[in-house]
Structure formats: structure tokens, C-alpha cells
Amino acid sequence: MFLLTDDELRAVYDASPDGCLVVGSDGTIRGANRRIGDLFGWPPAELVGQPIEVLVPEALRGAHEGHRSTFTDDPHTRPMGVGLDLRARRKDGSTFPAEISLSPWRAGESPLRIVCTVRDVTEQRRLRTFSVGALRATEEERQRISRELHDDIAQRLATLVLKVRRLADEADSMARKALGETVRRDVIDTSDAVRLMARALRPPELEEVGLALAIQAHARRVREATGFDVVTELEAVGEALDETGMLAVYRIVQEALSNAKRHSGTDRAVVRLASAGGRVVAEVEDSGKGFIVPEVGGADGLGIIGMQERAEMIGGSLELDSAPGRGTRVRIVVPS
Ligand SMILES: Nc1ncnc2c1ncn2[C@@H]1O[C@H](COP(=O)(O)OP(=O)(O)OP(=O)(O)O)[C@@H](O)[C@H]1O
Ligand SMILES: [Mg+2]
Known part of the structure; x- marks a missing residue:
């Protein structure tokens, strides 16, 4: 009452x-x-x-x-x-x-x-889309790793087993020496392949090298692996962000660059990083074909929703500035 x-x-x-x-x-x-x-x-x-x-x-x-x-x-x-x-x-x-x-x-x-x-319930829907997508992405990632282990590493080891067996049966000492050498090389190659896989799974060593250098290294890898030109204008941001903050900004830059490479239709993007007035600002800009920014995350993709989630998680904000024919700029601002 x-x-x-x-x-x-x-x-x-x-x-x-x-x-x-x-x-x-x-x-x-x-x-x-x-x-x-x-x-x-x-x-x-x-x-x-x-x-x-x-x-x-x-x-x-x-x-x-x-x-x-x-x-x-x-x-x-x-x-x-x-x-x-x-x-x-x-x-x-x-x-x-x-x-x-x-x-x-x-x-x-x-x-x-x-x-x-x-x-x-815009916000709840966005979160739901993100968590469903994140689960799916985890599953896909597991499948990819499993496939790589199966198709590459297991394959190399199977070949090695055959070679080792032949080695045991080889009577001629010269031939045994040569075969032994190829076995040694194969073992080195296989262990390199495992190490590469492990490295790719590990988050970047942000604590050691800092955000600017980690982004620089990523930009170089993109350039070398794909020919997509990444121009960097990076300032060291020192202690402005903790490790979680650095990792979030790093992942956002990574996704924004991957989007620029895959969707912009140009072959070049600019990455900027600066800290001023108690804020860290990172930007990825391309002058490609642009797109209509969706109201609630991406349609099918997870990238944009993930960037928004990461920005929010560290108390920052994400601005997505794009329009058809006007290029795209992704900007993250984090209070430090
Ligand atoms: N730099 C860009 N230039 C042009 N279009 C873009 C750009 N970035 C994003 N888009 C458009 O926005 C859509 C959504 O992007 P989002 O990153 O959410 O998903 P995705 O890249 O398609 O998939 P995912 O990131 O999950 O692999 C893209 O499919 C593309 O159409
Ligand atoms: Mg994407």
C-alpha cells in the first residue's frame, strides 16, 4: 500500500x-x-x-x-x-x-x-552479441591450433620417425652420417615451428618494450607479411597505462589495422600514438572506401564490438569516424 x-x-x-x-x-x-x-x-x-x-x-x-x-x-x-x-x-x-x-x-x-x-536494451544486446561471438572465436582458434598441430607438427614428427628407423637400418657409415644430418636439421626445424606457434599465441611483451615499440613491431610484421603499408607516428607513452590498458590499446590498434587492410580497399594506413593532458590517444586512419558505421556493433563481424568492449573495459572511449567514400578513422582515448 x-x-x-x-x-x-x-x-x-x-x-x-x-x-x-x-x-x-x-x-x-x-x-x-x-x-x-x-x-x-x-x-x-x-x-x-x-x-x-x-x-x-x-x-x-x-x-x-x-x-x-x-x-x-x-x-x-x-x-x-x-x-x-x-x-x-x-x-x-x-x-x-x-x-x-x-x-x-x-x-x-x-x-x-x-x-x-x-x-x-542496446547495451545488453551488444554484450550478448559480443560474448556469443567471443565464444565462437575461441572455438575457431582452438580448431586452428589443433589443425596446425595435426597438419604441420604431427606430420613433421611422423616423417622423423621414418627417418630414424631408416637410420637404425643403414649399414653404410657415409649414408648413415648424411641421414643423421637431415634428422638433426628436421628436429631443429620442428622445434622452430613449435616455438613460432607458441610465440604467436603469447600476448606481446608490452611490459618490457612498451606500447609504442610493440605497435611499431606489429606494423613492421604487417608490412613484411602482406605488403600493406603502415605508416607510424608513435610517441612513447611511458607509464601512462598499466599492462591491461596497454594490451587493450594494442589489440584495438591490431584490429583497426586488420580492418583497414581487409576492408578499406587502399594499401596504406597511418597509426598514431600520443599522450597529452592526462590522456593516451591512439588512432588508425585510412583514406579508403569507408562504410556506414553500424548502430550496434558490426553486422556479423566481431571486430568493432570487440574494440568497443576493450575500450570500455579500461575506462576509455572509442570513436569510429567513417562514411562511404571518406575513409575511416578509429580513435581510442584512455584517461591515464
Ligand atoms: N577501415 C575500414 N574500411 C572500410 N570498411 C570497414 C573498415 N573497418 C570496418 N569496415 C566495415 O565494417 C564491418 C565490420 O567490421 P568488424 O571488424 O566488426 O568485422 P569484420 O572485420 O568483418 O570481421 P572480424 O573482425 O570479426 O574478423 C566490416 O565487415 C567492413 O564492412
Ligand atoms: Mg574486423
């Missing part, structure tokens, strides 16, 4: 962090709180009297009317569209991912009303 006046209840309704609508059983909006105004870009008063479908993406409006009568036939409190990725439509036509709950409400003899709460 509340001991609140009508005015106080009204204020609570408006202060709710979730959007709240009261809808008639015919689908007419009868009330909307202030948060609905923020979420949908509609002044709440303008929504009153309009059909609820103005807040539903066009393509789903017909189906929504059908669902509405199902609810009024058997009204009980429930989330809407369980298992579906619901989206709601703003006044300007754009949409956002939403979680919607419905509950019936009847004051005395008055007709049935539906109380509908709306929550913007």
Missing part, C-alpha cells in the same frame, strides 16, 4: 527509468511517461490518442495488431515476444532493440487497460 498523493504517483510514473505506456484494449495510447518521450523522440502528450502501432516498426505492424487481440483475450502479466529480438520505432523512423513487458490493469468497472513498460 502506498501513501502517495495523485501528484506524487504521477511524479513517480514520470521518474521511472523505464518507459511506461497505458494502452486501451483497442490499441489506443492513453498515457505515456516522460521516459517514453526520451526513448521514442515523441513528446508524450502527442502520443496520447494514437494507435500503439506508431511505436512498432512498419514491417511488423500488421502482425502486432493480431498479437494485441491475443493478449486482450487472455490478459496476464508477461514479457512480449519471448525469444524474439524485439525492436521499437522512434518518431524519426529509426529503431532500437527493446525489452517490453505487458500487464493488464482494470480499475474497478472501467475497461481493460494494458500497462506496457519499455526498456532500451
